[in-house]
Amino acid sequence: DTGVSQNPRHKITKRGQNVTFRCDPISEHNRLYWYRQTLGQGPEFLTYFQNEAQLEKSRLLSDRFSAERPKGSFSTLEIQRTEQGDSAMYLCASSLAHANEKLFFGSGTQLSVL
Amino acid sequence: AQSVTQPDIHITVSEGASLELRCNYSYGATPYLFWYVQSPGQGLQLLLKYFSGDTLVQGIKGFEAEFKRSQSSFNLRKPSVHWSDAAEYFCAVGNSNYQLIWGAGTKLIIKP
Numbered sequence: 001d002t003g004v005s006q007n008p009r010h011k012i013t014k015r016g017q018n019v020t021f022r023c024d025p026i027s028e029h030n031r032l033y034w035y036r037q038t039l040g041q042g043p044e045f046l047t048y049f050q051n052e053a054q055l056e057k058s059r060l061l062s063d064r065f066s067a068e069r070p071k072g073s074f075s076t077l078e079i080q081r082t083e084q085g086d087s088a089m090y091l092c093a094s095s096l097a098h099a100n101e102k103l104f105f106g107s108g109t110q111l112s113v114l
Numbered sequence: 115a116q117s118v119t120q121p122d123i124h125i126t127v128s129e130g131a132s133l134e135l136r137c138n139y140s141y142g143a144t145p146y147l148f149w150y151v152q153s154p155g156q157g158l159q160l161l162l163k164y165f166s167g168d169t170l171v172q173g174i175k176g177f178e179a180e181f182k183r184s185q186s187s188f189n190l191r192k193p194s195v196h197w198s199d200a201a202e203y204f205c206a207v208g209n210s211n212y213q214l215i216w217g218a219g220t221k222l223i224i225k226p
Contacts, residue, residue: 033212042204042216100211105157
């Protein structure tokens with residue numbers, strides 16, 4: 001068990017560019033979650049998958065954001081036409097598929113949009 | 115409106131001293147309650163959670179928290195802090211383990 005892995009650790013991009021982040025969950029975990037965290041705040045839920053199915057998406061999630069988990073293992077989060085307001089830490093977490101199972105978080109990808 | 119308040123942005127405690135981090139919430143029903151810790155460069159780690167039952171819950175690393183319904187509080191305590199406890203602590207509430215309302219966090223600084 002190597003924990004939840006996220007890549008890259010840091011991403012600097014120019015406004016208007018597209019970016020993609022990757023999350024590798026703990027191998028036996030069926031559920032995978034994406035969150036966003038800005039400085040001085042707690043995480044904000046974005047979306048979650050059970051296996052390859054995207055089961056829930058925050059109403060706050062812009063249509064510039066898309067997430068996939070094609071084979072039910074790793075997941076990608078893409079942000080199209082980035083804006084300065086997208087600058088944040090993007091966190092991934094995974095868990096077993098039982099109600100209220102403990103979440104295991106990755107270290108996050110820090111995005112800076114210039 | 116649903117909210118979580120952690121009134122202390124920073125707290126400084128001497129090593130070996132006791133610690134209490136405050137958390138107050140506003141929520142429509144009895145929520146699930148969580149405390150997470152976030153160390154620099156590391157992911158959020160669950161310290162403890164309350165779903166139901168005994169209102170005093172024990173967590174990892176010697177932490178405990180007490181749910182007080184009458185005060186809408188879920189304060190985190192530790193009898194004796196260690197330098198390795200320096201981190202940011204988040205209180206969160208919700209009706210599931212992933213759709214949570216989070217506090218803004220309290221940064222714990224340990225004085226040698």
